[in-house]
Amino acid sequence: MQRREFLALAGLAATWSPLVWAQQPRVPRIGFLTTGSVEQTRTSMAAFYKGLGEYGYVDGKNVIVEFRAADSKVERLPTLASDLVGLNPALIIAQNSLAARAVQQSTKSIPIIVPVMGDPVEDGLVASLARPGGNITGLTFIGPQLVPKRLAQLKEALPMASQVAALWHPAAYSKVTTQNMINEAESAAKRLNLRLQLVAVQSPDGLNQAFSTIAGEHAVFLFPSPMFFVARGRIVELAAELRLPLFAIGKEFVQLGALVSYGADIIDLNRLCAGYVDKILKGAKPADLPVEQPTNYELFINLKTAKTLGIDIPAALLARADEVIE
Structure with missing residues (x-):
């Protein structure tokens, strides 16, 4: 190729390269x-x-x-x-x-x-x-709407329980959602003859103090909260230290040692x-695009934890479990 032709092609490339690149699809x-x-x-x-x-x-x-x-x-x-x-x-x-x-x-x-x-x-x-x-x-x-059913499962697992501490995170949802959830929990607890002690936890740093106030309860129940899910390791540890049966919001808690969980994956x-x-x-x-709802809810039970705490899980509840950890 003659030098004059090469320079002409190089100049054309220099002129058109930005346009060519601009036409390439942008990675979202x-x-x-x-x-x-x-x-x-x-x-x-x-x-x-x-x-x-x-x-x-x-x-x-x-x-x-x-x-x-x-x-x-x-x-x-x-x-x-x-x-x-x-x-x-x-x-x-x-x-x-x-x-x-x-x-x-x-x-x-x-x-x-x-x-x-x-x-x-x-x-x-x-x-x-x-x-x-x-x-x-x-x-x-559908976490908030499952609160009454989860409390009923707690009573089924612990029929002699009469005092339950319920941990909740004030910033997890809007005031309306939170209040509705609390109202439903209190109504369900009344029907089940459970005294519900509501304990607000503002941040993970407040978990130690929260658990120190519920040492005398029969069980601890978690309201659904992203913060609790993130801090699940520490929550399970604190419940174990106090020998409190923990009723949680996802199988990940039970896999770590909580007693029972019920909810979506x-x-x-x-x-x-x-x-x-x-x-x-x-x-x-x-x-x-419609908001999708779960089609399946999982019940997980940790029998190893139950044995450690001296709890006999009813056969009917075990039969409904999606997974039993032994």
């Missing part, structure tokens, strides 16, 4: 905001990445996931949410209702997917489950939310 960014730490969210993130893979998405290849963790400091959520919004992502995963409210305050346009919502309607996140109506959608684990909801990611990246609007 996905924000991910969690209330816990990186370590505490590891299993949830693994489930999320697994879900993305099921739809052909790979972080760093055809999507970029921007992760932010509040390290159980709720006051950090607004700043982290604003940080993610500033990146102008295609969508944001707000892992639970707490994170969702923070992102909701930062953007009304960027799609928000919430894998683990308690009562999204009462919390003001969506207009209805069937027609969310705004920029938020996702999945609900919280970790798997993070995998399932990838379906929303796929739909939104392909042009769907959150307002038109």
